[in-house]
Amino acid sequence: MMQQSAPSAEPLLKVDDLVVEYFVGGKTVHAVSGVSLDIARGETLGLVGESGCGKSTLGRAVLQLRPAVSGKVLFDGNDLTAMRGDPLRKMRQRVQLIFQDPIASLNPRRRIGDIVAEPLVIAGIKDPDKRRKMVCDVLSAVGLDPALVIGRLPHEFSGGQCQRICIARALVLNPDFIICDEPVSALDVSIRAQILNLLEEMKARYGLTLLFIAHDLAVVKAVSDRVAVMYLGRLCEVGPSEQLFAKPAHPYTALLLEAIPVPDPDVRPAESVAVGEPPSPIAPPSGCRFRTRCPRADARCAAEMPELRMVAPRQYAACHYPLT
Amino acid sequence: MATLELDLAEEAVSAPVRKGRRFGMLFWAAIGWIVLVCALAIFAGVLPIPDPTAMDMLERRAPYSWEHWLGTDGLGRDEVSRLIYGARISLVVGLCAPMIGLTVGGALGMLAGYFRGRFETLTVGGTDVLLAFPPLILVLAIIAFLGQSIFNLTCILGVLGIPAFMRVARATTLTLSRREFVIAAQALGASHSRILLRELLPNVILPLFAFFLLGVAVTIVVEGSLSFLGLGVPPPISSWGSMIGEGRESLEVAPRLAFLPAVAMFLTVLAFNLVGDTLRAITDPRQGAL
Numbered sequence: 001m002m003q004q005s006a007p008s009a010e011p012l013l014k015v016d017d018l019v020v021e022y023f024v025g026g027k028t029v030h031a032v033s034g035v036s037l038d039i040a041r042g043e044t045l046g047l048v049g050e051s052g053c054g055k056s057t058l059g060r061a062v063l064q065l066r067p068a069v070s071g072k073v074l075f076d077g078n079d080l081t082a083m084r085g086d087p088l089r090k091m092r093q094r095v096q097l098i099f100q101d102p103i104a105s106l107n108p109r110r111r112i113g114d115i116v117a118e119p120l121v122i123a124g125i126k127d128p129d130k131r132r133k134m135v136c137d138v139l140s141a142v143g144l145d146p147a148l149v150i151g152r153l154p155h156e157f158s159g160g161q162c163q164r165i166c167i168a169r170a171l172v173l174n175p176d177f178i179i180c181d182e183p184v185s186a187l188d189v190s191i192r193a194q195i196l197n198l199l200e201e202m203k204a205r206y207g208l209t210l211l212f213i214a215h216d217l218a219v220v221k222a223v224s225d226r227v228a229v230m231y232l233g234r235l236c237e238v239g240p241s242e243q244l245f246a247k248p249a250h251p252y253t254a255l256l257l258e259a260i261p262v263p264d265p266d267v268r269p270a271e272s273v274a275v276g277e278p279p280s281p282i283a284p285p286s287g288c289r290f291r292t293r294c295p296r297a298d299a300r301c302a303a304e305m306p307e308l309r310m311v312a313p314r315q316y317a318a319c320h321y322p323l324t
Numbered sequence: 325m326a327t328l329e330l331d332l333a334e335e336a337v338s339a340p341v342r343k344g345r346r347f348g349m350l351f352w353a354a355i356g357w358i359v360l361v362c363a364l365a366i367f368a369g370v371l372p373i374p375d376p377t378a379m380d381m382l383e384r385r386a387p388y389s390w391e392h393w394l395g396t397d398g399l400g401r402d403e404v405s406r407l408i409y410g411a412r413i414s415l416v417v418g419l420c421a422p423m424i425g426l427t428v429g430g431a432l433g434m435l436a437g438y439f440r441g442r443f444e445t446l447t448v449g450g451t452d453v454l455l456a457f458p459p460l461i462l463v464l465a466i467i468a469f470l471g472q473s474i475f476n477l478t479c480i481l482g483v484l485g486i487p488a489f490m491r492v493a494r495a496t497t498l499t500l501s502r503r504e505f506v507i508a509a510q511a512l513g514a515s516h517s518r519i520l521l522r523e524l525l526p527n528v529i530l531p532l533f534a535f536f537l538l539g540v541a542v543t544i545v546v547e548g549s550l551s552f553l554g555l556g557v558p559p560p561i562s563s564w565g566s567m568i569g570e571g572r573e574s575l576e577v578a579p580r581l582a583f584l585p586a587v588a589m590f591l592t593v594l595a596f597n598l599v600g601d602t603l604r605a606i607t608d609p610r611q612g613a614l
Binding site: 090095099100105107108110119 | 503504505507508509510511512513514515518522523526527
């Protein structure tokens with residue numbers, strides 16, 4: 001379908017020092033504070049973090065659904081933050097979103113055929129027969145029978161089926177890049193694997209690049225080439241999936257990995273599991289944002305904000321005292 | 325890349341189930357009554373009934389007879405034809421005034437709920453002012469200034485209905501525009517007008533329509549009250565409210581003169597409320613699934 005080229009030097013998506021803030025009751029919420037990321041063509045980048053750490057906001061800010069305070073989002077060389085109106089809408093068609101709640105992301109009063117055809121109508125494909133054919137093709141690709149599905153309403157489907165429909169809608173315009181915002185969190189465990197496999201299959205078939213946002217480390221490990229760990233609006237660590245899971249460099253990553261339950265009743269949970277809640281993003285701690293819960297923190301962590309530094313080949317951590 | 329063990333099982337999509345949507349006797353009775361009243365009002369001119377304004381001083385307050393099915397009023401005018409012509413006024417005002425509220429208020433509410441910001445503040449503030457104003461006094465003042473006519477009455481009642489429709493539309497839009505399908509449409513590159521018309525309107529229109537039917541009922545009553553006070557349509561045109569008002573003078577001699585138009589109004593208002601309620605309950609897609 002699309003080009004399956006070797007990873008080129010130029011990343012498909014480059015997020016550069018992105019800052020997103022919003023205002024609640026006169027207070028500023030620092031949702032994303034200076035995040036930089038590269039995603040190469042054909043790569044899957046997993047983005048993990050606790051709830052409220054800004055990972056969904058980051059995903060939406062990439063599409064300019066939330067305005068960025070500063071920083072740049074370069075998609076295929078075009079700065080999305082500088083775009084407005086029609087050019088931005090055109091560019092958005094190459095980037096698609098898949099949401100956590102598949103049922104809420106389908107309009108309850110529109111038929112599945114219309115919902116999946118909507119991107120085509122917006123893109124200006126006028127011929128209804130052509131649209132119908134494209135819709136049927138993509139529905140079959142995600143494992144649904146077009147003849148049975150097209151005339152029905154979203155509430156007639158299960159969560160897993162709705163997620164398939166959402167994936168079909170995201171794929172129908174043949175995009176380059178898909179942001180999956182916790183696509184399996186709302187689904188039954190038995191359905192998760194199906195949807196993840198479907199995403200993998202579609203990635204190969206349509207030559208996609210994925211940003212996979214999740215809080216479930218097992219899911220992220222299964223699908224990602226590289227993983228980025230986010231804490232309170234900042235990146236802690238970025239590295240190749242296997243390497244990062246085997247040898248975490250940032251104390252927070254290590255802590256997350258320790259918190260994965262082991263399927264053995266005799267194994268006692270580690271003692272060092274994080275105490276308390278993450279601090280409020282309205283008043284983040286000075287210096288390193290993780291220092292309030294970090295076992296290794298000292299005066300330097302409070303004074304100086306750590307930058308992402310290379311700790312191993314292709315692995316970066318934002319910590320003054322990395323574990324490796 | 326790891327592949328998970330579970331294979332893609334073909335999910336069985338069950339064959340469409342025909343949903344039995346039972347409306348109940350009351351609903352059909354209500355629909356029947358509305359259709360009857362509307363038909364009579366529309367064809368009043370061609371029906372073989374006496375002129376509603378033709379007076380017959382010898383037949384004042386005549387009882388039921390073959391000539392006058394429901395008798396005559398205090399000026400010897402045929403009660404049946406006055407009721408039918410009165411239905412015209414009640415229905416025209418009752419349907420047109422909420423229509424103004426529905427279109428203007430609905431549009432304002434959707435825009436306010438979707439775009440938020442200063443526009444919302446202005447709209448909500450404006451309608452709050454309108455709501456805070458005592459409506460009866462406003463109607464009296466404007467009628468006194470512009471003169472009594474059906475058109476003026478409809479316009480005033482319509483404008484007074486705007487805040488309520490605006491609030492319903494805004495509240496519904498507010499909750500809907502946070503839903504992910506709206507964000508999905510934005511992410512697809514849909515324009516604002518497309519999101520408003522294709523994604524939001526189909527979801528907002530039903531609660532608004534149910535509210536519209538309620539508005540019809542309320543407006544019929546308000547028009548009746550105004551006519552009762554002699555501020556509705558000018559005589560000799562009959563309206564249910566003015567008929568009740570005129571019948572009040574002879575309550576002891578001929579109570580039916582006040583009672584008949586009151587029953588007509590009661591049944592019509594009840595019918596509109598019933599239909600509105602049933603439609604709202606039935607067109608909710610999630611309830612339909614149960």
